[in-house]
Amino acid sequence: MKDQVGGNQKRARFQALCKSLRPDLLRFAFWLSRDRALAEDVVQETMLRAWKAQDSLLDEAAAKPWFLTIIRREYARSFERKRFVTVDVDELIAREEPMLAASEDQDLVELRAALFKLPDEYREPLVLQVLMGFTTAEIARELDLSDAAVLTRLFRARKQLRALCGVDTSLDSQE
Amino acid sequence: MMDCAAYRRAMMADPRDPDAGLREHRESCRDCSLFTEGLLRFETRLERALRVDLPVHADTVAQVVPLRAAAALRARHGPPHRKSWFAMAASVLLAVVVAGGLWLSAAGPSLAADVVTHMEGEPQAWRRTDEPVQSALLQDALRDAHLRLAPAAGIVSYAQSCRFRGHHVPHLVIQTESGPVTVMVLVHEHVRKMVRFDEQGYRGVIVPVARHGSLAVLTRGPETDQQTIDHIAARVQGSLDWTG
Numbered sequence: 001m002k003d004q005v006g007g008n009q010k011r012a013r014f015q016a017l018c019k020s021l022r023p024d025l026l027r028f029a030f031w032l033s034r035d036r037a038l039a040e041d042v043v044q045e046t047m048l049r050a051w052k053a054q055d056s057l058l059d060e061a062a063a064k065p066w067f068l069t070i071i072r073r074e075y076a077r078s079f080e081r082k083r084f085v086t087v088d089v090d091e092l093i094a095r096e097e098p099m100l101a102a103s104e105d106q107d108l109v110e111l112r113a114a115l116f117k118l119p120d121e122y123r124e125p126l127v128l129q130v131l132m133g134f135t136t137a138e139i140a141r142e143l144d145l146s147d148a149a150v151l152t153r154l155f156r157a158r159k160q161l162r163a164l165c166g167v168d169t170s171l172d173s174q175e
Numbered sequence: 176m177m178d179c180a181a182y183r184r185a186m187m188a189d190p191r192d193p194d195a196g197l198r199e200h201r202e203s204c205r206d207c208s209l210f211t212e213g214l215l216r217f218e219t220r221l222e223r224a225l226r227v228d229l230p231v232h233a234d235t236v237a238q239v240v241p242l243r244a245a246a247a248l249r250a251r252h253g254p255p256h257r258k259s260w261f262a263m264a265a266s267v268l269l270a271v272v273v274a275g276g277l278w279l280s281a282a283g284p285s286l287a288a289d290v291v292t293h294m295e296g297e298p299q300a301w302r303r304t305d306e307p308v309q310s311a312l313l314q315d316a317l318r319d320a321h322l323r324l325a326p327a328a329g330i331v332s333y334a335q336s337c338r339f340r341g342h343h344v345p346h347l348v349i350q351t352e353s354g355p356v357t358v359m360v361l362v363h364e365h366v367r368k369m370v371r372f373d374e375q376g377y378r379g380v381i382v383p384v385a386r387h388g389s390l391a392v393l394t395r396g397p398e399t400d401q402q403t404i405d406h407i408a409a410r411v412q413g414s415l416d417w418t419g
Contacts, residue, residue, distance in 0.1 A: 016375065023292070026229050027226065031225065039229075107220055115225070136189060155187045158187045158190075
């Protein structure tokens, strides 16, 4: 009886954790895949795997990076399954247009389209930093890169993004 | 002393880096200070652009929790690939299970719950720092609410105009003696009396503001007691100057 109560409490806590993190996880998966349907699949699979592996989450404060690692693996698996070879960015933008354009602010619409055009290796650390609040060291750990490599990618990401958005980049630093 | 090229390169890698060397350079170089203002404005837009609204479908809630049911379905029918009639049926089934009250027996989402959920979207805001946000960013965040904030409120280290329940609202982080405190000015949300909450690691209060909706003030973690939060909320409320 005691075990059952403990199990229910644990389950409820894990459910609450999943619920609170889900919006951000879905956004992360969306920016990773640039495909909302795929992002939903990936997050659903992630939740299933997380549920089964919840005992390995020793510290709830570390839940977000723990989930993100699972998402990245799931995304990689889906990528292998579907054997995508090339990505037509314009087609992706057209497919996700209702969401990308879901803002009265034209600047945001353009910025989202520009984010779609960023190479994966620049977009991912940028999303981890800006959306997920990761530090450089945390991004480096997640992506298995050095801190210097992460900073270089973040620099290039912003530089390309600003250029794509028509920002005057003449004052930006050069590499 | 850092040169301008190194400063700009570092800022473009991490515009919110609190490094003292960067701050020192910024304060001594007008060009780089202007560059930073532009960069931070771009950063604010970038944060908003990344925070896409992903509509919540009925099955979205189901995906979060009744994992046993989902796993059982999956085991019987294979991986949940989209765009098949079965995936839709499974989603509906899961939604029904949830609607049946399997685990969501609590009341619907309250204002406090929505405020707490919003916090999850901006973890980078909770940084302990003594560096104030650029004043242009603070003004931008307050403009929609027709509001000014007196210096007595404390150092504002983060300011953003956030989409919340269909409106843009100021979302500020103020550095206090108890650490960073988040303030949301909810002009469109009216409460009849003070609402205290302690949810998902956030403790706070929502207080009514005469003719201007309400004010949410919250801290993260268990360190700050409710009485201190009430005191901070009163101080912030006293620092609000409505311009419209």
